[in-house]
Amino acid sequence: MADEREPPMPLHYPFSAVVGADEPDGPFGEMALALLLTTISPEVGGVLVRGEKGTAKSTIVRALADVLPPIDVVAGDRFSSDPRDDTHLSPDGPFAADVEVETRPVRLVELPVGASEDRVLGSLHLERALSEGRTEYEPGLLARAHRGLLYVDEVNLLHDHLVDLLLDAAAMGRATVERDGVSVSHAARFVLVGTMNPEEGELRPQLLDRFGLTVEVAAPREPALRAEVVRRRMAFDTDPGAFSASYAAAQRALTDRIQAAQALVGRVELGEGALMKIAEVCAAFDVDGLRADIVTARTAVAHAAWHGRDRVRLDDIRAAARLALPHRRRRNPFDAPGMDEDLLDQVLGDDLPEPPDPPEPPEPDPDGPSEPGDPDGTSSAEDEGTSRPHDVPGDPEPDPEPEPGPSAPAPSAPTSTPVGAGQPYRTRLLTASGTGAGESGRRSRAITERGRRVGASSTGRGPVHLLETVRAAAPHQAARGRSGGRLLLRSPDLRYATREGKESNLVLFCVDASGSMAARRRMEQVKTAILSLLLDAYRRRDKVGLVTFRAGSAELALPPTHSVDIAATRLEELPAGGRTPLAEGLLEAARVLAVERLRDPRRRPLLVVVTDGRATHGRDAVDRSRLAADLLVAQGVASVVVDCESGAMRLGLAGVLATRLGAEHLPVGEVSAEALADVVRAA
Missing domain, CATH: 3.40.50.410 (von Willebrand factor, type A domain)
Structure with missing residues (x-):
């Protein structure tokens, strides 16, 4: 049954109307594929979309929610609990066995760049705490995004601690709040999608690595494609209803395919050969840690399910590696993104290796063990050094090193100008003198929203300082006619915490x-x-x-x-x-x-x-x-x-x-x- 309290969803540009979204080599095909795969298997860990301004990043993300299958939720639960989930990690629970069920569309929750930690995680219900003396948790955006999409536009401008918080919740599937006398945990399984323009700054490599997949988006350069994009957009702006109706059948078909892939993904087999191939690819590209291997494996499984297969193939691994590895090869912001496609093809080879047969037990030799080599116990000199146990099937033989000689090209002479820089080093800290009041950062002293609490003021922003608020209101209780019971508060009593940190x-x-x-x-x-x-x-x-x-x-x-x-x-x-x-x-x-x-x-x-x-x-x-x-x-x-x-x-x-x-x-x-x-x- 429909949830009458849900606001009507705005009419978004249809996902299936995006030019080239259904083509792997289309201008937006890789982005569309990454979004679909992470909705099929949310354990992939979300998508980061990098691209220049005006490349339809926000349009495609907002359109995604309209093609996702609807979900069943517990009626009246603020945390969108699944009726089939016996754990019910919801502060509104426990629920009765015959709980009422509602069916509603998947939510798309947008996180503003200027959101506070309280807005994201939730916090103490301030009005009831001050007026009624009752501790009650007020859910944040993570609770609303549970089992849906959480979209952060300009994620590179979001403060690092908030990005860490979002990625931790997405990885663990739950959010925990410990503050202001509140201790609450609730389920927070959502698909995190971030978009950014690299011209406005990069994410730190540690945060880049936490995103499961990353895609680069650029506007098409072919005039015919650009004209088609403009034609469809103008038609949508002129009559959104009629334009959306013309793609209704394609939208339904896409929804059915996503639903079928979600049902199949748990049955897709990741064979031992495919798993070894994923490990070889990640090792060849010298990525740090093991998160790349795990994400690539999950993405390959989702890609196989998207194509209706019950076993991972080589092309599934190739598609997964192109989405999961490029951003994990960046050690610092000056490294160029991307990956070597030739190296990827070389490591993948032509086919997955067959699983090796189990070794047969050796027969006992009455004359004693023989030396490794020929069956008769002798070792051939020609066999020395020819074994290649780490070769990848399909790998070409390595080219021999060129011999130095008159035909060998000489190294290019350095140019006179401009002169390049050497290897960067760790610098001493340069700061602005005094105490500022700018955006939170890591350089100069400042009064910020985060940091150690150094006092309270009647004007400011951020969380209310409860103790100082009570102290400000206490002298006026008799004048306000309080004879017992709850504390009588007025707006001038509010005190805000003053914190000193870095800007x-x-x-x-x-x-x-x-x-x-x-x-x-x-x-x-x-x-x-x-x-x-x-x-x-x-x-x-x-x-x-x-x-x-x-x-x-x-x-x-x-x-x-x-x-x-x-x-x-x-x-x-x-x-x-x-x-x-x-x-x-x-x-x-x-x-x-x-x-x-x-x-x-x-x-x-x-x-x-x-x-x-x-x-x-x-x-x-x-x-x-x-x-x-x-x-x-x-x-x-x-x-x-x-x-x-x-x-x-x-x-x-x-x-x-x-x-x-x-x-x-x-x-x-x-x-x-x-x-x-x-x-x-x-x-």
Whole structure:
């Protein structure tokens, strides 16, 4: 029976109307397949969809709920318990044996990027706790998403601790709340789907690994496909009802196929040969841990069920590996995503190996054991070194190493410009001074929503401080006519917890790329230091930007963004040469920071000026650079000057600039945390 309390579901674009969704090589075929497989087998662990803006990521995810088979739930249960589940891990239980059953569509629950932990997990029912003195649990979004879809758009902008929380719940199938006198566990089995634009920043590799499958989506480049996408979208926007009705039969067929695959997936056989092949693939791609093997196996089983097979085949493993492995090969944000298709085909071979026959017991030899080799006990010299016990069936013989000689190609000579960076290292922590109030992160001190509780205030955000609220209301009880019973509260009594933690910052690099920096060794050292600082900014969830100045002008090479891999690419391509327009570089940095202050006033900036301190462009270059530094000081910008000057004869101009800016002066050789420790030990 229909649940009359459920709000009417909005009319979504039909899943079967997505161009190329039913084709493996279609523009959205891989994304559609990943979503379907994780709904067939939710144990796969969810899907992360990466793609540029405007690639129908949200459209396809929202359309998925409409083709999923409806579910039976216990009537009146806030946690969508399955009537056939004897455990009933629901705080609203226990239920009677003849419980009333309702049938309703699968829910699609969208998690806002700005959601709090209480909103996600649930919390104490504040109104009843304060007015009635009764402890009651108020369910969060995870409870509503149980047995449905939980969709997080821009998941890379969600705070890391919330992503961890979601992935833990998805992996364990339950959510546990321990706070404010509440201790509750409830079932939370849902399909987690996250979408993101890599230009706005990456997820940490540890979080990437927790997503079962990942797909890359890009808009089709063929004009005919693009025109068909536009044609269908305009038809849907003009008359959604009629357009959806034209795909009703295809939608029903898709629902029936999903339902059949869900019923079959538990009976699909994963043979020993298929399991060994999965292990060989994961080992060949050098993925960390064993989660990749487990996810690939579950995905291969789901893929076989989707195609109506009761046994995993080689093409099931190939499809699963393409979805489960690429994102697990990224060790840091500067690694390119994707996988080597040729290596995958080489490891998979042409067919699954047959299970080996059990070995026969050896017959007793009256003359004693023979040495391994020929049956007569002798060992052939030709057999030495020819055994290949680890060969994959179908593997080609490895090509011999080319002999050095006049025909062998010589190694390419390094290019003169631009100079590449070396291997990044762990840097010392650079922070903005004082205490801010920005977004939670890992760099500078700030008053945030998470951290240690340092007090309470009558204005703020986040959880209510119950003890301080009661203290504020207690002196007014007689005036309010309380003679016993419950506490009488008013809005001015509310006190909010003040917590001190860490915030993320905007780290703007202002890099000198003039001729004085163009020496190969110096530029390599500078780029390595900046790359290391970029990696540190990625780990601390900062925004980054890049201003360069050389040859008489300054340029905003990268507007402030969360994507440090783009910043690393721009840095790698940075040429050097010309005079040093230091003033222009500082003025451009001041302009960028002023604009960002209007866009994001809560995020404090940290300016990192990488230079040797020389100013050689134009008249009065030194005076103009001093005025530019004074402007940054007047804006209250926290700065660090990374001194790139080297050699025996040093002018110390970067130190003078640091004094003018009121900035920390840091020689480039001391950017490394280990180098700083060496300096301290020497002192």
